[in-house]
Amino acid sequence: MTPSITLRMPHALPPEHRERLLRVAREVGFRQGARLFEEGGHADRFWIVRDGTVALDMHVPGHPTPVIETLGEGDLVGWSWLFEPYVWQLGARAQTPVRAYEFDAVAVRLMCDDDAEFGREIGRWVGRVLSHRLNAARARLVDLYGTSTSGGVR
Amino acid sequence: MTAVPVPYLVVDRRRETEESVTLRLEPVAEALDDFAPGQFAMVHCFGRGEIPLSVSSVQTTGGLAHTIRNVGAVSDGLCAARVGDLLGLRGPYGTSWELDRARGRDVLVVAGGIGLAPLRPLILSALAEPEAYGRVSVLVGARTPGDLIAREEIESWPTAYTRVMVDWPDKEWRGDVGVVTQLLGRAPFDPAGTWAFVCGPEPMIRATARELADRGVPKERIRVSLERNMRCATGHCGHCQLGPLLVCRDGPVAGWDVAEPLLSVREL
Numbered sequence: 001m002t003p004s005i006t007l008r009m010p011h012a013l014p015p016e017h018r019e020r021l022l023r024v025a026r027e028v029g030f031r032q033g034a035r036l037f038e039e040g041g042h043a044d045r046f047w048i049v050r051d052g053t054v055a056l057d058m059h060v061p062g063h064p065t066p067v068i069e070t071l072g073e074g075d076l077v078g079w080s081w082l083f084e085p086y087v088w089q090l091g092a093r094a095q096t097p098v099r100a101y102e103f104d105a106v107a108v109r110l111m112c113d114d115d116a117e118f119g120r121e122i123g124r125w126v127g128r129v130l131s132h133r134l135n136a137a138r139a140r141l142v143d144l145y146g147t148s149t150s151g152g153v154r
Numbered sequence: 155m156t157a158v159p160v161p162y163l164v165v166d167r168r169r170e171t172e173e174s175v176t177l178r179l180e181p182v183a184e185a186l187d188d189f190a191p192g193q194f195a196m197v198h199c200f201g202r203g204e205i206p207l208s209v210s211s212v213q214t215t216g217g218l219a220h221t222i223r224n225v226g227a228v229s230d231g232l233c234a235a236r237v238g239d240l241l242g243l244r245g246p247y248g249t250s251w252e253l254d255r256a257r258g259r260d261v262l263v264v265a266g267g268i269g270l271a272p273l274r275p276l277i278l279s280a281l282a283e284p285e286a287y288g289r290v291s292v293l294v295g296a297r298t299p300g301d302l303i304a305r306e307e308i309e310s311w312p313t314a315y316t317r318v319m320v321d322w323p324d325k326e327w328r329g330d331v332g333v334v335t336q337l338l339g340r341a342p343f344d345p346a347g348t349w350a351f352v353c354g355p356e357p358m359i360r361a362t363a364r365e366l367a368d369r370g371v372p373k374e375r376i377r378v379s380l381e382r383n384m385r386c387a388t389g390h391c392g393h394c395q396l397g398p399l400l401v402c403r404d405g406p407v408a409g410w411d412v413a414e415p416l417l418s419v420r421e422l
């Protein structure tokens with residue numbers, strides 16, 4: 001069993017804004033291994049994962065492309081679409097078959113410009129996602145599992 | 155309970171990772187009292203000393219299992235033990251996970267690295283009575299795929315949701331990448347009606363418990379396992395003191411409502 005988008009989204013956006021956003025969503029699917037976007041490309045779309053896993057990766061010259069993070073059900077894929085210069089900071093690949101809601105970034109940005117309250121809520125939502133991912137990245141920097149001792153009393 | 159180590163025979167030895175093994179033990183004569191998941195034994199390696207180890211398996215025969223990571227002289231001796239070797243055990247000591255308090259509720263298990271070992275009997279107990287609990291979810295995090303224990307067994311558990319996440323994947327890894335706290339947003343549980351059981355290094359426990367509390371799980375229902383330097387295991391020597399707690403007696407398992415303020419104090 002996996003948590004549904006409808007369960008997850010209330011934590012992200014108020015219902016009226018969530019429904020408004022979902023009205024412009026398009027249901028899409030990606031086969032395993034398909035690229036959603038490439039690092040350095042124009043960020044003209046974003047996605048919310050319904051099923052499956054998306055791997056974010058980074059190009060390292062002369063080395064295999066390392067996976068930085070994986071995103072799953074209910075996760076937002078892509079935030080570069082909201083901030084100039086609208087350029088993807090990482091690449092993304094479907095690690096498994098993926099079903100997602102796809103959004104046209106230009107259309108959503110125009111909706112944000114037209115309705116300040118909607119725009120504020122979208123900004124807060126993406127900000128919370130970014131904050132969460134920044135905290136996760138910091139936790140990985142300090143090596144969350146690195147201070148374990150004998151495996152003793154725990 | 156006895157203060158004198160009771161002889162146990164190593165009847166099986168399984169390598170879990172490059173630096174950890176699981177030993178299955180059977181009593182030579184009389185067995186110690188039954189252990190509850192979360193409790194620990196003082197395990198004596200003859201000629202080296204003894205260390206506290208939580209049980210990673212409890213059998214009806216009086217046998218039990220410990221998963222040990224090789225990080226010091228005693229754990230090195232235990233990891234080197236072979237089938238047929240004798241060890242000394244005393245116990246059971248400390249508090250248990252108290253899984254029974256979660257009856258009728260969702261059960262969320264979050265483990266970091268070898269911290270899965272003390273949670274394993276709790277998971278098996280919950281899965282053995284599927285009608286007694288709500289959704290059982292298991293989230294496992296580790297630094298690398300090589301640090302994961304019980305990998306095949308994890309996949310066989312009939313939970314509502316099981317995910318394994320590593321910080322640093324290798325070339326073969328096809329699973330999730332990130333920190334285990336990122337899985338909390340994906341697991342199916344009702345925060346207000348959930349009991350969470352968390353075990354791993356303390357930084358991982360803190361990060362996980364804080365996020366669970368932020369998501370609405372009552373702090374007293376977030377059960378964490380603490381680790382301190384234990385010697386006597388009977389609450390007399392004070393080596394394991396953590397503020398007002400003697401972890402060997404008042405722990406190792408405690409509610410986050412009790413543990414959080416103690417783990418927030420610098421140099422405590």
